[in-house]
Amino acid sequence: MISNRELFLKNTAQTSESPRLIEIEKAEGSYLYGPQGQKYLDLVSGFNVSNIGHRHPKVIQAIQGQLDKYLHVTVYGEFVQAPQVQFATKLLENLPSSFGSVYLTNSGAEAVEGSMKIAKRYTGRRQIIAAKNAYHGSTQGALSLIGGTQYQEAYAPLLPEIDFIEYNNLLDLDTITEKTAAVIVEAIQGEAGVRVPMAAYMQALRARCTAVGALLIFDEIQTGFGRTGKLFAFEHFDVVPDILMLAKGIGGGMPLGAFVAPKHIMDVIKANPMLGHITTFGGHPVSCAAALASLDVILEEKLIEDVERKAKLFRQELAHPKIKEIRGLGLMMCLQVENFHQVYSVSKYCADHGVMIDWYLHCETALRVAPPLTISDDEILEACQVICTAIDKFC
Numbered sequence: 464m465i466s467n468r469e470l471f472l473k474n475t476a477q478t479s480e481s482p483r484l485i486e487i488e489k490a491e492g493s494y495l496y497g498p499q500g501q502k503y504l505d506l507v508s509g510f511n512v513s514n515i516g517h518r519h520p521k522v523i524q525a526i527q528g529q530l531d532k533y534l535h536v537t538v539y540g541e542f543v544q545a546p547q548v549q550f551a552t553k554l555l556e557n558l559p560s561s562f563g564s565v566y567l568t569n570s571g572a573e574a575v576e577g578s579m580k581i582a583k584r585y586t587g588r589r590q591i592i593a594a595k596n597a598y599h600g601s602t603q604g605a606l607s608l609i610g611g612t613q614y615q616e617a618y619a620p621l622l623p624e625i626d627f628i629e630y631n632n633l634l635d636l637d638t639i640t641e642k643t644a645a646v647i648v649e650a651i652q653g654e655a656g657v658r659v660p661m662a663a664y665m666q667a668l669r670a671r672c673t674a675v676g677a678l679l680i681f682d683e684i685q686t687g688f689g690r691t692g693k694l695f696a697f698e699h700f701d702v703v704p705d706i707l708m709l710a711k712g713i714g715g716g717m718p719l720g721a722f723v724a725p726k727h728i729m730d731v732i733k734a735n736p737m738l739g740h741i742t743t744f745g746g747h748p749v750s751c752a753a754a755l756a757s758l759d760v761i762l763e764e765k766l767i768e769d770v771e772r773k774a775k776l777f778r779q780e781l782a783h784p785k786i787k788e789i790r791g792l793g794l795m796m797c798l799q800v801e802n803f804h805q806v807y808s809v810s811k812y813c814a815d816h817g818v819m820i821d822w823y824l825h826c827e828t829a830l831r832v833a834p835p836l837t838i839s840d841d842e843i844l845e846a847c848q849v850i851c852t853a854i855d856k857f858c
């Protein structure tokens with residue numbers, strides 16, 4: 464019989480020459496399980512998705528409840544679907560009052576596309592500014608925002624009138640002018656290797672956007688839903704963006720994204736022409752039921768309150784002379800080593816010894832550590848021991 468691994472390589476599209484090829488049969492809590500009894504402590508969380516762990520019972524219950532009612536019924540924005548309405552309402556209750564409207568999408572990239580569209584329509588301007596080394600997704604619009612990387616050249620032509628600033632550099636803010644429709648930045652740059660900006664930078668960025676009438680759009684697709692020790696990372700900086708883009712951890716493991724804006728900004732997609740952003744599956748009712756349950760879990764189980772303490776425990780246990788720096792905020796962490804060979808060898812050793820870690824798209828010299836927020840202290844100790852042994856061996 465042909466194995467699933469062979470069929471994976473033969474029949475499903477490959478995104479690299481060297482996929483990790485780890486086969487998963489089941490996932491529960493902080494663990495992934497393979498078909499031959501392998502057990503991996505998951506420090507990647509499906510790339511910041513499984514913030515409340517895998518298959519949280521309350522999410523499973525919400526999904527099952529929705530399965531008994533309806534699945535897809537129509538395109539987004541026509542029928543009144545309780546899971547969408549209830550989730551959007553709960554989300555807005557937990558955001559500053561300037562936000563008044565939630566558009567639910569399939570993915571992060573779609574949230575980015577929608578945000579760029581409303582920014583252009585609302586301001587009547589065309590220029591969008593993004594940060595070098597950003598990652599906002601893989602559709603052609605979102606890919607246009609990856610400054611100065613090989614992806615831009617490979618898929619040219621991308622969107623016109625995109626300009627770039629250096630992230631966290633106060634001296635670059637003059638690039639933002641009265642011509643700028645929006646500035647799109649990650650609240651913490653993830654794929655650049657977890658770059659946490661200065662609060663003073665975020666505040667100056669906010670002030671500059673306000674002064675020239677440009678919209679400030681934060682990508683919280685990696686940082687949202689408790690990951691950094693606040694429900695949203697912008698809370699660390701005492702700054703409120705005009706538009707917020709969400710995905711990944713939003714759905715408790717189900718596919719969902721959103722862009723959130725003040726109602727008068729969001730309303731521009733209603734007319735001239737109407738239906739300015741259309742999505743068939745965006746805000747799928749099962750995903751929204753899961754998202755509502757997941758947000759309830761984050762808030763009711765007070766997961767955020769323990770994030771900083773767990774992050775400290777990680778930092779204490781990973782204090783190893785060969786780890787040059789641990790960057791990050793809360794449980795969005797990055798262990799800086801010297802080269803990709805070390806990153807690859809350490810990741811492989813860890814996987815072979817039951818701990819899943821990974822690396823970053825624009826920073827191949829650092830290890831990605833982003834466990835479920837529900838990870839226990841014992842699991843943290845166990846994971847750090849394996850990582851330190853691997854660092855001893857390969858760095």
Ligand code: PLP
Pocket residue numbers: 510570571572573598599600601649653654682684685710711720
């Ligand atoms: N923005 C950030 C910061 C991301 O990390 C990602 C995905 O990794 C995206 C946007 C795109 O999200 P999606 O893969 O759901 O399209």
